Ligand SMILES: Cc1ncc(COP(=O)(O)O)c(C=O)c1O
C-alpha cells in the first residue's frame with residue numbers, strides 16, 4: 001500500500017516536472033522563432049513577455065503540485081529544515097566498482113541539510129526529548145553536547161529550527177571550519193584541551209556537567225517558583241539510544257529500499273556506533289546472508305573489541321600514548337570505550353579491518369581524481385573498507401557504505417597538505433590507482 005502510494009506520487013512528481021519542462025521548452029521555441037528575425041527592442045519585448053508567460057506557467061505548475069492530496073504532496077515539498085533530513089540518494093561509485101568488479105554503493109549522507117549523517121541523529125534526539133517532555137519547542141531551553149563537530153552542527157541547526165539554544169563543547173584541535181560553522185549557526189562553542197574520558201574536563205563529561213548546572217542560577221537568583229526553570233538538555237549522542245533508533249528507523253530502511261535488499265556486505269567505521277549498529281540490526285533482520293564489517297582508524301580500540309572482544313589499542317600502552325586517545329587525522333570515527341550505541345551491534349559484526357591514515361588520505365585523493373567526489377576523512381576510511389571487502393568477497397558482490405560528510409568540512413585538516421605532511425603523511429598530487437590498499 002505504502003509502496004504503491006509512493007510510486008504513484010513519483011509519477012505525479014515526474015509528470016509535474018515534465019509539465020514545467022514542456023511549458024518552458026515550448027516558450028523557448030516560440031521565443032527563438034520570434035527572436036530570429038526581429039529588431040533588438042522587439043526582441044527584448046518578446047523576451048519580457050516570454051518571461052511573464054514562463055512565470056505564470058511555472059506558478060500554474062506549482063499550484064497544481066500544491067493542490068495534490070497530502071501524501072503525494074509530501075514527496076514534492078519538504079516541511080522546513082527537518083523535512084530535508086534523510087532520504088538521501090545512494091550513489092554507485094564508478095571507479096571503485098570498475099576496479100573491483102563489485103557494485104560499491106554509498107549512501108550520500110553529505111547531502112543532508114546540515115552536511116552529514118548526524119542530522120538524522122540530532123533530529124531523533126530532539127524529537128525523543130520533546131516526546132518525553134524534556135524539551136518543548138520555543139521555550140528557551142538549551143541543548144548541550146560534547147562532539148568533534150558534525151553532531152554539534154546538526155544540533156545547532158535543529159535547535160534554531162525548534163527554538164532552542166545550543167551549547168557545544170569540543171576538543172580544541174578539531175578542524176577550524178567546524179567551530180566557525182557552529183558559531184555562524186548561533187551556537188555557543190566551548191573549546192577544551194583533548195584529554196582522556198576519565199578526566200572530568202573531557203569534552204563529553206564537561207557538556208554533561210554544563211547541562212546539569214544550567215538553569216540552577218536562575219532558580220537561586222530568586223525567580224518566582226511559578227517561573228518554569230529553563231531546561232539544560234544533555235543530548236549525549238554516545239549513550240542516547242535515540243541515535244541508534246535514527247539509523248534503525250531511517251538509514252537502514254532507506255538502504256533496504258534503495259537496493260531492494262540486494263546487499264552482500266555493509267562496511268563502515270564507528271564513532272558513537274549508532275550508524276553501524278542501527279543499519280546492521282535493521283538489515284540483518286531482513287537479509288539473511290548479509291555480512292557486516294567495521295573499519296577502524298589507527299589508534300582506535302574498536303578493532304580489537306570486534307575481533308577479540310577486548311577494548312585495547314596499541315597507542316594506549318603506557319609511555320606510548322600520544323596527545324590524543326585516538327591518534328589519527330581522521331575525525332568522527334574511532335574510539336577507546338564501549339558506548340551504549342555501539343553495544344547495540346553486539347553479536348552482529350562479522351569482522352573488523354584497520355585502515356591507516358595514509359590509506360584514507362590516498363583514497364580521498366583517488367576519489368576526487370577518478371569520480372569528482374570530494375569527501376571527508378571518515379568517508380575515505382569507509383571507502384578503503386569497501387575495497388578491502390570487495391577484494392575479500394571477489395567480483396560480483398554488492399557492498400554498501402556511507403559518505404558521512406563532504407571534504408568542505410575538512411579543508412584545514414584532512415584536506416590541508418601542509419598539516420598532513422607535518423603528521424608524517426605522504427601527500428601525492430594525483431592518486432590514480434588502488435595499489436595503496438594493501
Ligand atoms: C563525520 C563523521 N563520520 C562518521 C561518524 C560515525 O558515526 P557514528 O557516530 O554513528 O558511529 C561520525 C560521528 O561521530 C562523524 O562525525
Ligand SMILES: *[C@@H]1O[C@H](CO)[C@@H](O)[C@H](O)[C@H]1NC(C)=O
Pocket residue numbers: 133134135136139140141228229230231
Ligand atoms: C520548557 O519545557 C520543558 C519541558 O516541557 C519544561 O520542563 C521547562 O520548565 C520549560 N521551560 C520554560 C522556561 O518554559
